[in-house]
Amino acid sequence: MGSSIIRIVRSTQRCSxxxxxLRSTAYQLTQHSALNTLVDQWTWHxxxxxxxxxxxxxxxxxxRGKKKRNxxxxxxxxxxxxxxxxxSLEEDEKRTNGYFRLQMIYRxxxxxxxxxxxxxxxxxxxxxxxxxxxxxxxDQLPFINEVVNFIxxxxxxxxxxxxxxxxxxxxxxxxxxxxxxxxxxxxFPRFYMSLRETSEYQRSKFMRxxxxxxxxxxxxxxxxxxxxxxxxxxxxxxxxxxxxQDVRKEVVNxxxxxxxxxxxxxxxxxxxxxxxxxxxxxxxxxxxLEDFFVAADDEISEDYERNEVEEHIxxxxxxxxxxxxxxxxxxxxxxxxxxxxxxxxxxxxxxxKVSTLTKTFTDELLLDNIRNDExxxxxxxxxxxxxxxxxxxxxxxxxxxxxxxxxxSKGEWIAYLQxxxxxxxxxxxxxxxxxxxxxxxxxxxxxxxxxxxKFQFNDTDSYNYFLEALCYSNKPTKFIETFFKEFADxxxxxxxxxxxxxxxEHFLNEGDIKEALDLFEKSLSEATLWDSDYxxxxxxxxFRLLADYFNKTNDDLYYKAQLYKxxxxxxxxxxxxxxxxxxxxxxxxxxxxxxxxxxxxxVPSLNGKExxxxxxxYSDLFELxxxxxxxxxxxLKSNWLLYEFLSxxxxxxxxxxxxxxxxxxxxxxxxxxxxxxADMKLLSKENKLQPPDENIYLYLLQSFSxxxxxxxxxxxxxxxxxxxSLNIDIRLLNMLMGAFCxxxxxxxxxxxxxxxxxxxxxxxxxxxxxxxxxxxxxFVSLNEVNNFYTSLSQFDVCPDANLFGEYLISHCYFEQYGxxxxxxxxxxxxxxxxxxxxxxxKNFHNFCLNEHVRKKLDVxxxxxxxxIWSDLKAKGELSDDTTKQPSLLDNPYEKIHLQIx
Numbered sequence: 001m002g003s004s005i006i007r008i009v010r011s012t013q014r015c016s017x018x019x020x021x022l023r024s025t026a027y028q029l030t031q032h033s034a035l036n037t038l039v040d041q042w043t044w045h046x047x048x049x050x051x052x053x054x055x056x057x058x059x060x061x062x063x064r065g066k067k068k069r070n071x072x073x074x075x076x077x078x079x080x081x082x083x084x085x086x087x088s089l090e091e092d093e094k095r096t097n098g099y100f101r102l103q104m105i106y107r108x109x110x111x112x113x114x115x116x117x118x119x120x121x122x123x124x125x126x127x128x129x130x131x132x133x134x135x136x137x138x139d140q141l142p143f144i145n146e147v148v149n150f151i152x153x154x155x156x157x158x159x160x161x162x163x164x165x166x167x168x169x170x171x172x173x174x175x176x177x178x179x180x181x182x183x184x185x186x187x188f189p190r191f192y193m194s195l196r197e198t199s200e201y202q203r204s205k206f207m208r209x210x211x212x213x214x215x216x217x218x219x220x221x222x223x224x225x226x227x228x229x230x231x232x233x234x235x236x237x238x239x240x241x242x243x244x245q246d247v248r249k250e251v252v253n254x255x256x257x258x259x260x261x262x263x264x265x266x267x268x269x270x271x272x273x274x275x276x277x278x279x280x281x282x283x284x285x286x287x288x289l290e291d292f293f294v295a296a297d298d299e300i301s302e303d304y305e306r307n308e309v310e311e312h313i314x315x316x317x318x319x320x321x322x323x324x325x326x327x328x329x330x331x332x333x334x335x336x337x338x339x340x341x342x343x344x345x346x347x348x349x350x351x352x353k354v355s356t357l358t359k360t361f362t363d364e365l366l367l368d369n370i371r372n373d374e375x376x377x378x379x380x381x382x383x384x385x386x387x388x389x390x391x392x393x394x395x396x397x398x399x400x401x402x403x404x405x406x407x408x409s410k411g412e413w414i415a416y417l418q419x420x421x422x423x424x425x426x427x428x429x430x431x432x433x434x435x436x437x438x439x440x441x442x443x444x445x446x447x448x449x450x451x452x453x454k455f456q457f458n459d460t461d462s463y464n465y466f467l468e469a470l471c472y473s474n475k476p477t478k479f480i481e482t483f484f485k486e487f488a489d490x491x492x493x494x495x496x497x498x499x500x501x502x503x504x505e506h507f508l509n510e511g512d513i514k515e516a517l518d519l520f521e522k523s524l525s526e527a528t529l530w531d532s533d534y535x536x537x538x539x540x541x542x543f544r545l546l547a548d549y550f551n552k553t554n555d556d557l558y559y560k561a562q563l564y565k566x567x568x569x570x571x572x573x574x575x576x577x578x579x580x581x582x583x584x585x586x587x588x589x590x591x592x593x594x595x596x597x598x599x600x601x602x603v604p605s606l607n608g609k610e611x612x613x614x615x616x617x618y619s620d621l622f623e624l625x626x627x628x629x630x631x632x633x634x635x636l637k638s639n640w641l642l643y644e645f646l647s648x649x650x651x652x653x654x655x656x657x658x659x660x661x662x663x664x665x666x667x668x669x670x671x672x673x674x675x676x677x678a679d680m681k682l683l684s685k686e687n688k689l690q691p692p693d694e695n696i697y698l699y700l701l702q703s704f705s706x707x708x709x710x711x712x713x714x715x716x717x718x719x720x721x722x723x724x725s726l727n728i729d730i731r732l733l734n735m736l737m738g739a740f741c742x743x744x745x746x747x748x749x750x751x752x753x754x755x756x757x758x759x760x761x762x763x764x765x766x767x768x769x770x771x772x773x774x775x776x777x778x779f780v781s782l783n784e785v786n787n788f789y790t791s792l793s794q795f796d797v798c799p800d801a802n803l804f805g806e807y808l809i810s811h812c813y814f815e816q817y818g819x820x821x822x823x824x825x826x827x828x829x830x831x832x833x834x835x836x837x838x839x840x841x842k843n844f845h846n847f848c849l850n851e852h853v854r855k856k857l858d859v860x861x862x863x864x865x866x867x868i869w870s871d872l873k874a875k876g877e878l879s880d881d882t883t884k885q886p887s888l889l890d891n892p893y894e895k896i897h898l899q900i901x
Contacts, residue, residue, distance in 0.1 A: 091130060094130045095127070095130045095131060095132075098123065098126060098127035098130055099127060099140070101123055102120065102123045102124060102127060102147065103143070105119050105120055105123055106120060106143075106146070106147055106150065113153070116150070117150060117151045117153065117160065120147050120150060120151050121151050121160065121161070121165075124144075124147060124148075124151075124169070125165060125168065128168055128169070128172045131172065133175075134168075134171070134172055135171075135172055135173075135175045135176060136172050136173050136176055137176055138176040138177075138178070138181070140176075141173055141176060141177065141181055141185060142184065144173060145184060145185050145186070145187060148169065148187045149186070149187055152187060152190070156194055157187070157190060157191055157194045158194050158197075158198060161191075163195055163198045163200040163201065163207065164200075166191045166194065166195055167195070167207070167210060167211070167214075169191070170188065170191055170192075170214050171214065173185065173188075174214060174217055174218065177218070177221060178221065179221045179222055179223070181221075182218075182221055182222070188218060192211070192214075192215055192218075195207075195211055196211070205239075205243075205245055205247070208239070209247065209250055209251075209254070212235050212251070212254065213254045213258070215231070216231065216232075216254060216255065216258055217258055217261070219231060220258055220261075220262045221262075225265050225267065225268060228265075228268050229267065229268055229271045232251060232255065232268070232271065232275070235247075235251065236248060236251060236275065248275055248276060248277065249276070249277070251275070252272050252275060252276045252284070255268065255272060256272070256287055256288070256291060259291055263294065263295065263298055264291040264292070264294055264295040265295050265298075265299070266292060266295045266296050266299055266308065266309055266312040267308065267312060269288060269291045269292040269295055269312075270292065270312050270315050270316050270319065272288055272291075273285075273288050273292075273316060273319045273320070273323075274319050276288070278323050278324065279323050279324065279325070285320075285324070285330065289330060289333060289334075292312075292316060293333075293337060296309045296312070296313075296337065300341065304540070304575075305575050305576050305577070306576075309341070309343070310338075310343045310345065310346055313334055313337075313338060313343060313346045314345075314346060314349060316334070317331070317334065317346075317349060317350060317353065321353060326357065326366070327357075328354065328357055328358070328366060328369065328370070329369075329374065331350050331353055331354050331357070332354070332370070332374045332377055332378055334346070334350055335347060335350040335351070335354065335377060335378060335381050336377040336381070338350060339377070339380065339381045339384060344385075347381055347384070347385065348385060348388075350381075351381060351382065351385060351388045351389070351391065354378065354391070355388070355389045355391060360389055360390075360394075361389065361390065361391045361394035361395060361398075362394065364398065367394075367395065367398045368402070370395065371409065371411075371412065372409045372410075372411040372412060373411040374411075375395060375399065375411060375412055375415050376411040376412070376414050376415040376418075378391065378392075378395060379391075379392045379395055379396065379415040379418060379419060380415070380418060380465075380468070382395070383418060383419065383422050383468075383469060383472040383473075384468075384472050386472075387422070392415075392419050392422070393419070395415070396415065396416060396419045399412060399415070399416065400416075405446070405451060406450070406451040406452070406453075408451075410453075410455050413443075413447075413457070414457070414462070414465050417440065417443065417457065417462075417465070417466065417469075418465055418466070418468070418469040419469070420439065421436065421466055421469040421470060421473070422469045422470075422472055422473045423473075424436055424473075430478050430479055430482040432479070433479060433482045433483050433486060434486075436483065437483070437486060437487055437490060440457060440466070440487075443457070444456040444457055444458055458491050458493075459491075459493070460493050460494060460495065460496055460499065463487060463488065463491070463493050463495075463499060464496075464498050464499055464502060466483075466487070467480075467483075467484065467499060467502045467503060468502055470483060471502055471503065471505075471506035477507070477510070477512060477515060480503060480506065481503075481515075484499075484503055494526075495523070495526060495528065496528065496529075496533045496534070497523075497528055497529065497530045497533035497534060497537075497538045498533065498534055498537075498538055500519055500520070500522070500523040500528055500538075501538035501541040503519055504516045504519050504520060504541055504542075504545060505541050505544070507519065508541075508544060508545060508548055511552075513545075513548055513549055513552060513553055516545055516548075517545070517549065517563070520542065520545060520563075520566075524566065530542060530570050531570035531571065531572055536570075536572060539570065539572050540575060542567050542570075543567070543574050543575045543577065543578040544577070544578070545563075545567075546563055546564060546567055546574060546578045546581070546582070547577045547578040547580075547581040548581075549563055550578075550581035550582055550584070550585045551581045551584075551585075557585060557586075557589055557591070560582075560585065561594075564582065573601075573602045573603070573604065574602050576618065576620070576621065579598060579599065579602050579603075579621065580620050580621055580624065582595075582598050583595040583598055583599065583621060583624055583625070584624055586598065587624065587625075587628045587632075590632075590634055590635055590638065592628075592635070592638035592641055592642060593638075593641070595625070596641065596642070596645050599621065599625075599645075599649070600649075603618065612648075612649060612650055612651040613649055613650050613651070614650075614651060615650055615651070615652075615653070618650075622646070622650060625642055625645070625646055626646065626656065626659070628642060629642035629643050629646065629660070629663070630659040630660060630662075630663045630900075631663070633667060636667060636669065639663070640672060643660055643676070647679060651688070652689075654680075654689055654690050655899075655901045656901050657676060657680055657696075658696070658699075658898035658899060658900055658901070659898075659900045659901055660673075660676050661673045661676055661677065661696070661699065661700065661898065662699075662898050662900060664676065665699075665700075665703040665707075668707070670703060670704055670707050670709040670712050671709070671711070671712070673700060673703065673712075674700070674704075674709075674711075674712045674715065674716075677692060677696065677700060677716075677719075680692050680696075681719065684725075691723065691725045691726070692723075694726065694727065694729075694731070694732060695896065695898065696898070697716060697719075697720060697726070697732060697735070698731065698732065698735050698896045699896045699897070699898050700712065700716055701713065701716055701735040701736060701738070701739045702735060702738070702739075702895065702896050704716065704739060704742075705738055705739045705741075705742035705743075705889065706742070706889060708742050708743055708889070710743050713739045713740065713742075713743060716736075716739075717736060717739075717748075720732065720736070729759075729763065730756060730759060730763055730764060730765070730766060730769065733752050733755060733756045733759075733769070734756075734766075734768045734769055734772060735896075736752050737749045737752045737753060737756075737769065737772035737773065737776070738772050738891065738893075740752065740776070741772050741775050741776045742889055744776070744779045745776075746776040746777060746779050746780050749772060749773060749776035750773070750776070753765070753769060753772070753773045756769050757795070761796070765795050765796075765797065766797065767797055767798075767799075767800050767802065767803060768802075768893060769795075769797075770788075770792055770795060770797050770803060771802050771803055771806055771891075771893075773788060774788055774789060774803060774806050774807065774810070775806050775810075775888075775891075777810070778809075778810040778813045778814070782810065782811065782813075782814045782816065785807065785810040785811075789803070789807050799832075799835060800834070800835065801834065801835050801836065801837040801839065801840055802839075802892045802893075804827065804832075804835040804836070804840060805837075805839055805840040805843050805844070805892070807823065808820045808823060808824060808840065808843070808844045808847075809843055809844070809847050811823065812844070812847035812848050812849075812885065813847070813885075813888075815849075815850075817848045817849070817850040817853040818850075818853060820844065820848065820853075821844075821848075821853050821856060821857060824836070824840075824844065824857075824860070825860065828860075828864060836865070837868075838868050838871075838872070839892055841857075841861055841865060841868060841869065841872065842872055842877055842878065843886075844857065845857055845858075845872075845878050845879070846878065846879045846885070846886050847885050847886060849882045849883065849884075849885065850882075851882055854882075
């Protein structure tokens, strides 16, 4: 393991690159190798060294691709000879004849069901041993499913099959299964449940492990691993609590072997480390770390922005610390991985653990074990964090004290040079650069002439290590730029994507965006292959450059868009942070079309059955578009465009719709709100959204009333009649009467009032209902108004201030101002003071356009209601206009408000 890390670095630099960011599927299940057919002997493969898997890390969008591996709990059949695989001609003929005979029996309808079932079962069980590896092919599975279901026509499969026979059938069909086959191979779960109830299962630990292995592989057909850990724990607990059996070792091995077929995941791998007894089993630790790194590569590849790899590294660190006496090499491997993937929190945690373990890098016995690539890894990481606890200084000092230069390995020379470059003082400015290059020249010369080595540091890889050390040391920009140019010129080196990425990222960390932009332009002039160098691993540096340029500079948006176009020549979708920065700037400048186009261009297309994105996947971007669509009023066409975009591409939860409804009401476009309501209804019919609730109807009716939007009112009335999920109560009917009243439709108000009368008495017609009926009758005649008001008792309703106030307004509507005044005086003299409140006095004054009556009212109110009247005058609520009455749309009832997300 000592020489692994340098080779890892070499191997990751020239891997083939795929332009797809998201894999269409997590694994190719059709490549499953055979499950064990001789499970009475557990044969575990010899573990490969950690280096072997790590050497083959390949990158996908700047990250790692999936590594195809063999999978079988017993022997690897992938390298068998053609004779072994094809078998003899006799065996071939036997297979063909057996399958043909099974088909003929199944099609024969002349036999009784029981006889046919018996013949099918016998033929099926005879056929399985003759199959290649005792496995059916994928195209045979549908027919085998029909055969098994025909045989198993009773209450339980145990009526027709023994436990061993069911196990044999399950093992014969599992290797060829894919996730699509799960839908129709319905006997699989039936067999599984029946087997768990058999006496053989209860007695035999061996059978339980067999069935667990089969079920585990069945579960792994699904990409979703959320339940995997729960399944493992359930089996372990069952064995431990019910049977007193410790099967942790067997279970861990079963899971690790299963991962060879479908690929591991970091969460389960960490859990295996927690479950297993790894304290004395270094080989098992290596296997778990191997799978962890493969899984981490895959998860970073699948979504390098949002994954839980860093958190799982932290968990694994704590497990190793608790279970291993001295996990130094494990720490160093995790440190190298974390450093290369910029998991700084992990790096600092590991550096702390390494420092503690080595007594702040002073334990010579342990330091003697840190050699070659391990030394390079820890020195590089220490330098990245400003020579953490003087770790690099102590390690290089230990190296020089224990070994002569001619004994240094290549990795140790790199560590030594990085440290020397880091420590070179730069106070003299760029004048020190030639001395630095001379030092490297001298070492390169000594390596050949003096130490007789077969390597030198005159290539691009070495150059990149030197650049890293310079950036870690925070040398002045001019110093780094000068070395960047002169060393490459002196050695005639071709800079690669990593060379430019190291310096660009350093400039971005320093806030020097202009220098970073200039360097990117230089990389283009030198035809740097950002998308293929290191398999595109450093493209995220360009995405960060793009995000910082959009967010942190005041340059014209045109120039920012030009940078985006240059980066897009590499045909790799930008990351979420860069996309957010672009969309945010586009929206600020009201370039809504560009903000939408950027999303459509950069976000990966949906795969499978999904037709819309989940908001959680792009929460920041969604929030950005949503806030603009429900708040910006500069260009309403853009707001509607954004609503259509969001409803088309995202699965909008119910709570987001009220903001859209309210926005379009507030800006005076109720027809847009009606369209949004219609969208909600359509989605609810498709069971994609809950139906609009009563509050939505109340708000829309109230809003449509205010704007006298007839079409909206009529369509909502029809929808209310048709909506079976809606509880039609008096609140809704009152609001509907108010809506019809606003468009002066007295007949429809009457119809709804009659409907309200049909409700149970305690929940039916109330004072508000009578208010709307009374208000609508003034559009018919004053006689109708008088008749209704004087007959309120027949509805078991007593007048209140709202009703009395509307009664006076109706008289004013017909210019019966004197009569209205007389009604007011009569009410006061009758002692019905509760009918005269602030609104009654104010509205009577404002609706009364007769100056003489107004003066009489002023005298009356001044004398009888002095506080209210003086307050109305003081606040200017009494109108001086005697030519025009106030709006008839106003009403005294509480306004409905929507809860906005």
